[in-house]
Amino acid sequence: MNAIGLYVPGDSPLYRLPAGAKLLVLMAVVTVVIAAGNVWVAAGAAAAAASAYPLCGLSPRYVWRMLRPVLPFLVVIAAFQGLLGDWPTAARVCAQLAAAVLLAALVTLTTRVSEMLALFERLAHPLRHAGVRPDRVALVLALTIRSIPMVEAAMRASREAYRARGLRGRPHLMVVPVIVGLIRSAEATGEAMAARGIE
Known part of the structure; x- marks a missing residue:
């Protein structure tokens, strides 16, 4: 980790992409996942984001390291949405948030x-x-x-x-x-x- 960020040195193709291109892809994917409004699409995006870490040469431990700080918030959101709304929506929202966090962290780690x-x-x-x-x-x-x-x-x-x-x-x-x-x-x-x- 460098002095002011989470960058981890590497040489996978993702590292060689310009920062602007990575942000555009990040915004596009997150927009699609949210617009789809489907729990399976959100879960698939989260799983794909998690599997992208080792493909980029990053240890799988980074997946847990990125998700751990937001887990309490996901639990609260799931409980709140599940009790006041419905559990499928709670699962979808949490999967969307997990996918967004993992993708954003991947951009940060490789830029x-x-x-x-x-x-x-x-x-x-x-x-x-x-x-x-x-x-x-x-x-x-x-x-x-x-x-x-x-x-x-x-x-x-x-x-x-x-x-x-x-x-x-x-x-x-x-x-x-x-x-x-x-x-x-x-x-x-x-x-x-x-x-x-x-x-």
Whole structure:
């Protein structure tokens, strides 16, 4: 993993595709999966996305690593939709979300952060006439990408501390340490930016 993203070096054909092409394919596939509104299409897309990881030279453990942080949200969404709506819809929505997460993570894992930021800076370039600074857009995106491993690290540290204390059955006790860890990381990032004259 590099300094501010999830990029994993590799040489499969997906790595050689331009960042713009990957994003277009990602948006097209996710749009089709959502528009289809079919649980089997969504499940098939999620399974295909998961199987694409080893085909791209990525260890299957990355599939679990990408899905693990969103599993609690999927469980809540499934329970909420299943109890207030119907279970087939709950299964479809969760499969759609899982497919989108896995596909988006695959793009992130196979694209250098510098390529992604350069792409978004080019896309934001026309907005300079409206007072938008493309370099600031790239900075915001860089910080957003950086937050992904920060959140994962905070959750992992909180979970390890939770287990070390012998706590069981009260996962809500991990929430506050995660929030505190993220606030501290954000403060450190802000101080580093201020020290470099970035406002």
